[in-house]
Structures are given as structure tokens and as C-alpha cells.
Amino acid sequence: MSLLTVSGSPHVHDKDNVTRIMRIVILAMLPAFLMSAWMFGMGAVKVFAVSIAACILFEWLIQKFLLKGKSTIGDYSAIVTGMLLAFNVPSNLPIWILIIGALIAIGIGKMSFGGLGKNPFNPALVGRVFLLISWPVQMTSWPKPLGIASPLTDVITGPTPLGILKESGNVVDAMGNPAMPDYVQMFTGQMAGSVGEISAIALLIGVAILLLTRVITWHIPVSMILGAVLFSGALWMVDPTMFVDPIFHLLTGGMLLGAFFMATDMVSSPMTKWGMLIFGFMIGVLTILIRTFGAYPEGVSFAILIMNAFVPLLNKIKPKRFGEEVKNG
């Protein structure tokens, strides 16, 4: 008789695992990518392909020559980081800048902490914010969404709705400006912006996939949107001529991309329900704070990174234990 395996219980395992989670996240991001390719043309496809390839390559190189461990690219997490980085840059970003972004995201954001699961900050956002601070001009010249036939070079650039708002500083003026898209255009993605952030409907399809497959729970997206809506809503109620309404905030910039795909990154978000709710809510509030009163037109990336830093503290919030405080009857 051959040898029997002896190991501790449990002897069965759920079918879910890390690579399956990563594959579902990739699948969930595809609608937003397709929408972006439709709007920005080959530029978006190019950014997408380069970002993914560079992230995989850097992870493989660092793992092989610096950490000298077994290759980890098989867990698909580098692809997810690459996709998220591509989602967060304009589609006409020079390739060399994008490659530096991938190096920072993977090298500093992820591998310097020990790879998947060890990073305190969202790697793609680390890369994105590095690029935003280092090359602010290239990172904020947005191509106009001209459709699938957009030229690869010499694209016409235009400001994002948030940029228009920041520049004019006043909603009434901005609303009179024909450059500002209406809400239907914003919802479907017919506006300038980063590769992955423009289409609310594509992102909603993505988050539906994530929620239905239980890769993420509702806590972070809902609380983040709630935080943003409540805070921007309060400002708007105080003075509708000074501040824009919450729907505008929801549909523009990286709000939904951040709420669905960035803040929900399991590695850099809290572990318990209450931690997640506070985490999400504060990202929403911080985003509106930066958008409304800060120097940058957009604040989702900063807000998420700031709250990432609070995660160890939020993890001190313990779940309620069974039999801890007893109210029987």
C-alpha cells in the first residue's frame, strides 16, 4: 500500500484562491478597458499593453535578481497592478514615462515590501502619484475622446470636467462653458480623463462582477461614495453657486474607479467591517476636500494613499467576539 498523507484538519478547501481572485479582477476591469479603447482609440490600447508588460517584466526581474526567489508572476497580481496603472494615466502619456511608473509601482510600491500581500500602499497608486508629481504636464494633458479612430500621435487635448471646474473656480461659469460634458456623456464616458476612469457604466459592470463573485464586499465602495456624497452634498446645500452637486463629483475623475478597484484592494485596506466602513468614508471625504479646497483638481489617488497609511490603525478595531459581552434573554 502506498503512503497516506497525514495533516491537520480541515481536509477540504474552498475553491477560491488568490489567482482566481486576480483573474476575476482582471475580467472586471475589461469593460472599462474596452470603453476606453472605444473612446481613445489605439492610444489606450498601447498604454494598457505597455503598462502590463512592464509590470510583469519588473516583477520578474526583481524577484529573480534582487530577491532571488521563485517567480511570482504566475499569481496574476502584476497584471492587475499594470492594468490599474494604465487606468490611471492619460492615453497619450509618453511610453518612457509609463515604464518609469511601472518600475516605481512594482519596485517601490510592491516588491520593496516583500511582494504580494506585504505592501502597505496600493502599488498602482504609488506609481501614479510619483508620475503626477514628477511629470505634471504630461500626466494632466488629457486627449479628447474622439472615438476608436483617434490618431495615435498629435491628439487634441482638452481638460477634464474637474480641470474645467478648478480653472474657472466657479460652477456657474463652468456650466456655461460648452466644454463641460453633460451627465449622460459623463455616465457613458464621453469626456477627457485617464484611460480607465471615464465610463461610469463600464465601471459599474466591473463592480457588479466583483460583488457577485464575492471578491470584494460592499463596505468600501458604498462607504466611500457615501462619504463623498454626504460631504459634497453638504457643501452644495450651503452654497450651490460655489460648489457643484454630488452627482458631478461621482461621475467625474477617478471617483468610481477608485471606489470600485483601487480602495478595495484587499492588501492595502482594513480587515474588518467597521475598519472598512471608516476607511471608505474617509477616502470619500478626503477626495472632496482635495478637489474643492486643494491645489489639485483631482484627489482620489491622494485620499486612498493617505487612508492606506491609516490601515494599521484601523485594524485595531476588533470584530465583536462571541461571548464577549453577554446579553441573554
Place this chain on the structure above:
Amino acid sequence: MLKTFKLGGVHPAENKLSEHKAIEAIEAPEKIYVPLGQNLGAPSVAIVQKGDKLKTGQLIAKGEAFISASLHSPVSGTVEKIDTHVDASGYRRDTIIINREGDEWEEGIDLSKDLIKEITASSEEIIEKVKACGIVGLGGATFPTHVKLMIPKDKKAEYLIINAVECEPYLTADHQLMLEKGDEILVGVQILMKAIKVDKAIIGIENNKPDAIEHMNKVASNFAGITIQGLKVKYPQGAEKQLIKACVNREVPSGKLPIEVGCVVQNVGTAFAVYEAVQKNKPLIERIVSVTGKNISKPSNFQARVGTPISLLLEKAGGMPEDTGKIINGGPMMGKAINSIDIPVTKGCSGILLMDKKEALRATEYNCVRCGRCTTVCPMGLEPFLLGLAGENLNWEIAEKENIMDCIECGSCQFTCPSGRPLLDNIRLGKYKVGQIIRNRKN
């Protein structure tokens, strides 16, 4: 209305392959191995010697310590020797080895199938009888039943809760027992109610056994004070504290016993054994064992004498498949993997589960991705990732501070971990160490 416990829980695939297979009595083999340590607590002390002639049901070892149980000869025959033999722990332990000769029962044991409903014994007599017959918890924990029935002077029991949840995947022994021995079980429940002086009993059954719920409901209408409570399917509902929460919505405080909230929990198989002990004077020498697994040609529910080698059960279930990679004594969530088919059936053996070589392997291990799912599924509201890490880093201070001793070892965390981390392995180590530290502090 179906009830369940609130906090955590998982839904492993049920795979009840031996469901509705009639209980089949297996004739005892020529040689029987009765390990002395079959119950939780102190091992029994042998009172027979090599060469002694035995009758079926004769006392062969006494439970002398407070938490211990007596053992009876499962067959008639001669004591070959008292030696060591491998048991479910994987180690060689003291065992009484008996050569069977026929099946001649001890006098005074009622072997008829007649149902005796009238309970004449008093509370004290019942507990005495349960002790004398060596009854232990048959759900798998094997805690001596008579000890559980002795309610401390300053406490009062309100509810008897009968665990018929059978939340472990694959296992069907309790299910089949309810279908075939419903009346006997309910008389057993009434005996237990009398023993702990309560007038309310609740039998908790998960609704993946609708026929058992229906059958027990029908039978229970003839008995006063017994309610059948259907439960939503969720693992680990068969854990004592979770079952109490589900049935009567009371939380046993951390570190305390069920009697703290007025409950006594007994397994449904135990209720049947109590019926046989008190009404029929029959000691616990046999039990129902599910023999199951995806590659087993004939998944079965066997009634086997204690001491029957598992190899015989496998033979009766169609033989051991070629590519067997793991044999589990119990269910897949909490059972123990065993290293030999020579080990005997003991009082706590609720099932034998075979897995092929592929199933026997654990999930691929990745770094913890901090998804927090272990925390979500923990029925005790603990943070398994933290406890696992404390175990890995041998940090017993943190382990104790994070209430590692509350862990019921249900395995939900490790089952659900997408990174396939050996959480429970590390938590068990931590529990062992922290338990030692706490005991040393007391001394």
C-alpha cells in the same frame, strides 16, 4: 421558521454520499482491539487479564478518574493480551486485544427490539446507569456523558439541546439513525431531560435533512416538551456554542460552559445510546459509522462493534480504492487524518472518509493578502490571521491577548483562506502553548 447562529460560518460542499443508506450491522471480526483511551479525559483502567474469558457487554476497564469512562467487551471471547496498538492518534497506545468466540451476551442485557417508553429510573439512577454503561459524547468529542449530566449545585439547567445538526460534510450516521430509530432517540431525550431535571428539549436539525425533520416532528408529537428546530445549513452549527446560539439565542460567555446559560447539549447518537443503556441495560459497545468518499464504490452507514479494524469496514464498503491518498477518522472539517487502516473503531468514530491523492493535497500557499475573510467566517469573532501569525512567530503573549483559547478549531478560517495558509496548524500550536502557560501560572 429556520434558525441559525449569527457570527461567521462557511458552506463547504455537502457531499452526503452515504445519505439514506440503511444501517447495516457488521459482524465482528475474529480479533478485536479495544484501546483504553477512547474518551476525552483520563484513559480507562483495565480490570481483565490475559486469558480471561469474556462475554459481550462485560466490563473490561473502569473509568476511575472524575473525567473518564468505563469500557465493555464488544464481543465474547478470550483476552489474548493487553499490549500496545496503533489508534487514531497515530501512536501505539494500550489496547485490550480480544479473540472472538461466538457472540454470547452478558446476562440482563435486553436485546429485543421492543420500545420501552416508560422511564422508571430516577435522575440519580439514570446518571449512575449512564456512567456504568460507559456512555460518551458520540458526536466525536467523546466527553463522558455522565459528567455533563451532573449539574453543579449553584446552576440550573433550563434546556436540553440535542445536536442532530451533523454539519460535517460527508457524514450521515446521525441522519440515518434518526430515520431508523426516531422513537428510541426521543425516549433517550426524555431520559436525559429527567436526568438534568428540565421540561424543555430542543432537537436542532439542519434543513439539508428535511425527511429527518419531518420524521422527528411526527414522532415528537407523542412526547411532551420536545421541539424539533429546523436550522439553516451553515458550518459549524454542530459546535456546542453555535448550536445554543442558533436554538435559544443565548451566548455562552468566553471560557465558560453551556450550563452558564442554562443549557446542556447532547448528541443525537448519545441520546440513542442513553436509551439503550437505561431501558435495555446495554453498554456502549457499538456505534454507527459512515464509510464514505468519492471513490468508495459503496458508501455505507455501518453499525460496527468498537474495536473492529477500519480495514474491515473498508472491505465491506467495496474495498479501498487504488489511489487513496488520505484516510480521515471523522469528517473533512474536523476529522483526524490517520496513518494506518489497522486502527480500530472507537466510541468517537463517526465516519471514515477516504480521499484520493489529489484531494489529499492542500491548496497552494501564497502570502497572506489581508483579505480579512478568515475574520469574516470565524464563528467566535476572532482574527485567525493574527492568531496564525502569532503561532508562526512563536509569540504567545499576543496569542493569549487575542483570545486564542476561544478558538474551537472548526477550521473555517483555513477552509476559506484564498492564500491557502495553514492557519489552524499554527493556531493549534498556539493553543497548546498558551494552555501550558496558563496552567503554569495557576500552579
